[in-house]
Amino acid sequence: MWAQAQVLTVQSPNKKIKVQLFNRQQTKSGEWYLSTAYLAEKKETTAIPEIDLGLVRSDQDFSKALKLVKIGQAKLINETYSVLHGKKLACQNAANEVKVTLENATKAKINIIIRAYNDGLTFRYEFPETKGSFQVTDELTSYTIPRETKRWMEKWNPANEGLYTAMSADKVQKQEWGYPALFQTGDASCWYLLHEADLNETYCGTKLSNVKDSTHYKLTFPNQGDGRGQGSSIPTITLPWKSPWRVIIMGGLQDIVASTLVDDVSAPSVVKNTDWIKPGVVSWNYWSSNHGTRDFKTVKAFADLAVEMNWSYTLLDWEWDTMTNGGNVEDAAKYILSKGIKPLIWYNSGGNHTWVSATPKDRMLTHENRVAEFTKLKKMGFVGVKIDFFESEKQDMIRYYLDILKDAADYQMMVYFHGCLVPRGWSRTYPHLMTYEAVRGAEWYNNVPEFTMTAPEHNTILPFTRNVVGPMDYTPVTFTNSQYPHSTSYGHELALSVLFESGLQHMADRPEGYLTLPDTVKAFLKTVPNAWNETRLVDGYPGKTVTMARRKGAAWYVAGINAENKESAQKVQLSFLQTGITYRCTLIADGDHDKAFQTASRIVNNADVLPVKMLRRGGFVAVFTPNQ
Known part of the structure; x- marks a missing residue:
């Protein structure tokens, strides 16, 4: 018997996110899974207790009887890049990365590349051999989500145009689900969003399915009937090969909203001259x-x-x-x-x-x-x-x-x-x-x-x-x-x-x-504007209300909406404004009825609170420009 089931821990640079690799049989060979945890206010929450790992290739299996061959040295990923449009124009790809090498009974190798970010974690599979072409007949990646975890998920549809369903406990439905999927842990301190990134022509898109077990969301390939049955639902790969990143954005709701993790782990721009690209x-x-x-x-x-x-x-x-x-x-x-x-x-x-x-x-x-x-x-x-x-x-x-x-x-x-x-x-x-x-x-x-x-x-x-x-x-x-x-x-x-x-x-x-x-x-x-320097969640909860602040240059634009069938009195904290500067605030809010506006102007700073009243199903905008 191996002394410890847990063989690897990778932590985010800020030490708040932890991902661990375990062997299910508590030996050096067998089935492997990841477990994730989040540290908030000195309290550690197990976010996803188990993420099953493995692929099945047309020639052999890479999920069972996998022997640990090597744990690579920890590597710091630290890259800055800029984009032309999005929630944030100056971005950073910063993580701690470890590559784990496993081999099956035939000595064929598969690598698991694991990264821990300040706003989440990612992992991907890699076949390092340089020759061969095969089908991936199944991906066994599966997220175990406790029943008490709240979730907001969209039933899978090819156009991704459904409504989100909020579920937990005995209300959890068995279904095929599209990305991204939002979860809140039972103790309410940790949120996470499941997605995938850096998908390219070497693989297919995947979705989540808990049809067999309501607590297990397994990655599944497209339905054969999609696209009028054209094309194969099973991807064909040529070695060497890397899978898309499996992405888990994690933290408070503020971290989820501000994250650029999906772009961070994706391939850099291949377009040299971008002068013609104008949002x-x-x-x-x-x-x-x-x-x-x-x-x-x-x-x-x-x-x-x-x-x-x-x-x-x-x-x-x-x-x-x-x-x-x-x-x-x-x-x-x-x-x-x-x-x-x-x-x-x-x-x-x-x-x-x-x-x-x-x-x-x-x-x-x-x-x-x-x-x-x-x-x-x-x-x-x-x-x-x-x-x-x-x-x-x-x-x-x-x-x-x-x-x-x-x-x-x-x-x-x-x-x-x-x-x-x-x-x-x-x-x-x-x-x-x-x-x-x-x-x-x-x-x-x-x-x-x-x-x-x-x-x-x-x-x-x-x-x-x-x-x-x-x-x-x-x-x-x-x-x-x-x-x-x-x-x-x-x-x-x-x-x-x-x-x-x-x-x-x-x-x-x-x-x-x-x-x-x-x-x-x-x-x-x-x-x-419609391209932003910075984005921050001010307040909100899915399905209830949301107030967001976005910066363009030195000006801030704030918007809030109310989903509920009753009026809402908001006190918008202005701590996102720069310290030591006063701003002219122009507020455009709901008026006396749903087709009317009420406008006001005032001078504020980042210690102030902006009171706003929203009608039922109402909303507002406010613009903050530095006071010259």
Whole structure:
């Protein structure tokens, strides 16, 4: 019998996060698992008691009878990098790393690379041999989550557009679940978010399944039926090979919201010249008129809206290839450019993987198609593409996503993926990937009546889940109604412009929705940034309320929303402001009713508290600029 079951401990640089490697048989050979712990206020919480490890390859098993061969020397990862858009522009990839080498009965080796960060931990598998091509028939990574742990999870769907379900104890459902998934430990001191990062064409996307055991969330491969059954759900690898990182963002809710861990562990940018990549706000006609781009005059009206609101872009959505009523796509591009703004344009991802027949369908499907289309778009003055309906996370679809990004970089085209997977860190590698949908956003006011009442709660969950892991195009800030009405206040809608981060922020309302706003509100929307220097959670709890502060230069933008069916009186602590400086605060809050605003101005410093009243399902924004 081996003396100790635990054979390795890796701690974060700040000593708050600990990950340990155990042998289940308490010997040097057998099955292996990780255990994670979090230290808060001198109290250690076991966050995830067991994370099963192992892979099954088509030629042999790497999960049972694994013998410990070597524990490598601890290594400090310490890298700084900058990005062009996101929650924080100056980032740091800093961790303690240890590589463990195991071998199976045939002496074939597998490495487990473990990192502990101040805001979480990551691990990945590595096959170090240099020859061979195999299928990975199963990944046995599985997270054991105690029943008392609270969780917010989205039922798996290929477009990642579901609602989050809050569960614990006997309410935990057995299901397949999408990323990211949020958990709060039973003693309430530790939160963590499960995800994956640095996925590339050497593997497929995975999801979480507790179908067999409600307390065990096993990584599972895509369903064979996804993408109309096209492609294999089993990935094929060529050695040497590394898996994507398995990512656990951990700490308090403030740590979760501020984390850039998904990008930190992903491959650095491969785009040398990035001068052409410009985050910005976009006018978008689909929400208010599903066939808006078919009408040249509607396209002109939304271009004029972007000019009036000082936004950088307007998007031509589907049906641009059948545009009538005074002009076609070439005329539209000329008109938009003549106004001093830039056009973006929609495409169907095409191929047999989608049921959607909307045209143009296949112009992004092959390298040759993309080269021809990007060449034409460049000549017309388009600067970005929105590509829709991927419907699968199989390995061939991951390759398709990345092939699009590589070709788009060659033609200096910004990219927006719609009807797609959730972010896996690609915006760091390909900074012209500006945003993804992969969220139940405002478009769902077009789809179902239930979003009228579920949106307020949903909106307060997204800052702690989906938007943590990368840009999210919710298409926010809609004051008028689409097919189905809002139950949120105008203040709530305005706050979404700050709460939700997206490298291209598509403002979805019709022109009159913005142009009839009070001057102070219009002025705010004309200047609100969408790429940030710093992000901090001020207060909040998923499904209840959230208040967030984001810094752009020396100015701070604060936004808060209330999901509940009762008024909320907030006292916003301003400790995020710089010490020794006074700021002019402009507050735009709910007025007497849900379509009214109340504006106030005052001088504050970081010792002050800002009182704010929110209506039921209400919200507010505040801008703090240094007082000169």
